[in-house]
Amino acid sequence: QLQLQESGPGLVKPSETLSLTCTVSGGSISSSSYFWDWIRQPPGKGLEWIGSMYYSGNTYYNPSLKSRVTISADTSENQFSLKLSSVTAADTAVYHCAIHIAPSGDYPPHYFDYWGQGALVTVSS
Amino acid sequence: DIQMTQSPSSVSASVGDRVTITCRASQGISSLLAWYQQKPGKAPNLLIYGASSLQSGVPSRFSGSRSGTDFTLTISSLQPEDFATYYCQQGNSFPLTFGQGTKLEIK
Numbered sequence: 001q002l003q004l005q006e007s008g009p010g011l012v013k014p015s016e017t018l019s020l021t022c023t024v025s026g027g028s029i030s031s032s033s034y035f036w037d038w039i040r041q042p043p044g045k046g047l048e049w050i051g052s053m054y055y056s057g058n059t060y061y062n063p064s065l066k067s068r069v070t071i072s073a074d075t076s077e078n079q080f081s082l083k084l085s086s087v088t089a090a091d092t093a094v095y096h097c098a099i100h101i102a103p104s105g106d107y108p109p110h111y112f113d114y115w116g117q118g119a120l121v122t123v124s125s
Numbered sequence: 126d127i128q129m130t131q132s133p134s135s136v137s138a139s140v141g142d143r144v145t146i147t148c149r150a151s152q153g154i155s156s157l158l159a160w161y162q163q164k165p166g167k168a169p170n171l172l173i174y175g176a177s178s179l180q181s182g183v184p185s186r187f188s189g190s191r192s193g194t195d196f197t198l199t200i201s202s203l204q205p206e207d208f209a210t211y212y213c214q215q216g217n218s219f220p221l222t223f224g225q226g227t228k229l230e231i232k
Contacts, residue, residue, distance in 0.1 A: 047169065047212055049221040060219040063126070096168055109175065109216035111159040115168035
């Protein structure tokens with residue numbers, strides 16, 4: 001059973017870059033069956049998919065955020081990370097990391113099997 | 126992008142009631158739909174995948190079905206621990222998209 005934990009600054013200034021890391025325990029993230037995901041939830045609102053990275057290095061991003069998002073991984077540390085640049089107050093949210101199992105490799109279906117508890121990031125000066 | 130339209134946005138019900146939540150996809154997604162339950166301050170929890178397959182450990186009072194691009198989550202007999210917010214999510218193609226959520230409240 002994988003356990004995921006987000007870490008990073010809880011307060012980021014407008015125009016700066018939000019950086020979060022997801023540390024995974026209970027198993028290796030280096031599996032051809034895994035995608036590494038980020039999902040966010042503004043306070044009191046619904047879920048928004050940010051992006052996913054397949055273990056091969058292929059990345060997929062939400063078009064609305066694509067120009068500002070980078071997902072990367074450090075398999076030696078069993079971690080993956082999110083960077084979101086040029087943040088504004090609209091980026092204030094709880095950010096969840098997640099992992100989804102892809103039994104057919106880099107193909108559907110895509111469901112989020114494991115989730116971190118989430119990290120609240122507030123964008124404010 | 127595939128839009129997921131979920132209804133109702135909220136519903137009030139009593140313990141023992143049967144509740145149905147609906148999600149409609151803007152285009153065909155086969156049966157590649159999941160349902161999640163989220164309680165306040167917690168991460169979402171995968172309940173159903175493939176439109177109707179129950180995730181391990183999920184009580185059998187939860188069920189899912191599909192008719193074309195319409196999907197339904199049914200809770201057959203509400204228990205106190207079921208009061209939460211429920212989301213659908215299409216798993217067919219990127220960008221992955223969620224419904225707006227349904228808050229299930231105690232009447």
